[in-house]
Amino acid sequence: MRLLPEPARESMTLPPVLHALGDPVRLELVRRAWASPDSHCSALAEGMNVPLSTMTNHWRILREAGLVSVLVDGRHRRIRPRYGDLGDRFPGLLDPILRLCS
Amino acid sequence: MRLLPEPARESMTLPPVLHALGDPVRLELVRRAWASPDSHCSALAEGMNVPLSTMTNHWRILREAGLVSVLVDGRHRRIRPRYGDLGDRFPGLLDPILRLCS
DNA sequence: TCGACAGTACGAGATTATCGAACTATGTTG
DNA sequence: CAACATAGTTCGATAATCTCGTACTGTCGA
Numbered sequence: 575m576r577l578l579p580e581p582a583r584e585s586m587t588l589p590p591v592l593h594a595l596g597d598p599v600r601l602e603l604v605r606r607a608w609a610s611p612d613s614h615c616s617a618l619a620e621g622m623n624v625p626l627s628t629m630t631n632h633w634r635i636l637r638e639a640g641l642v643s644v645l646v647d648g649r650h651r652r653i654r655p656r657y658g659d660l661g662d663r664f665p666g667l668l669d670p671i672l673r674l675c676s
Numbered sequence: 677m678r679l680l681p682e683p684a685r686e687s688m689t690l691p692p693v694l695h696a697l698g699d700p701v702r703l704e705l706v707r708r709a710w711a712s713p714d715s716h717c718s719a720l721a722e723g724m725n726v727p728l729s730t731m732t733n734h735w736r737i738l739r740e741a742g743l744v745s746v747l748v749d750g751r752h753r754r755i756r757p758r759y760g761d762l763g764d765r766f767p768g769l770l771d772p773i774l775r776l777c778s
Numbered sequence: 779t780c781g782a783c784a785g786t787a788c789g790a791g792a793t794t795a796t797c798g799a800a801c802t803a804t805g806t807t808g
Numbered sequence: 809c810a811a812c813a814t815a816g817t818t819c820g821a822t823a824a825t826c827t828c829g830t831a832c833t834g835t836c837g838a
Binding site for chain 2: 805
């Protein structure tokens, strides 16, 4: 289960995180990922009608911002919200956002 | 003191707000605007070394997202944070963000 | 080994952002 | 009032980013 490159907790900054969340598709993906941790990315994208190649890009932006870990699991990608790192680096940030978008 | 066009409280949505905050320059402008309400935009931009024409664009994005009101006051623009509308529409959203970026 | 499946890589076209130069509108000064 | 300074906008060109179709890679099951 290889882990795709991602920023360390201490090198995460706020603007990329907010930028990653500032897109309706990604915000919905984050909402779903938080509700169903360790899902396959195809499951999280279900019914969104967004092309796969676009989705790859969205996951990259979320991963590079530090919001999620992407685990290569066979031919699937498993999406793991970085609960701990985010709560540690940006305490109190995500809860209100997730509450407002669900 | 003419008011530049802005979204009504009930038509504001989360993604544009997060997108507006997801840029380091705009995040700093918001931080300053919240700390010094009704300042001139030139005062808020002081020391940031961003061209005026770029700044115009940043204020437009913040205004169109619903974060700030822009009041035309003579040859100045006065920036008024939309405390009430934001607190009403997105309760609990801004406080943690502002705390984290100051 | 063969095909189906999940997702990536690449590249073209579209969208958005940056910023210099010219312009507008308002205030100030002689 | 004329002339000028101030504060910011508009326009247009360039750059950066996003979208997504096509072709490709790696993995699994039969």
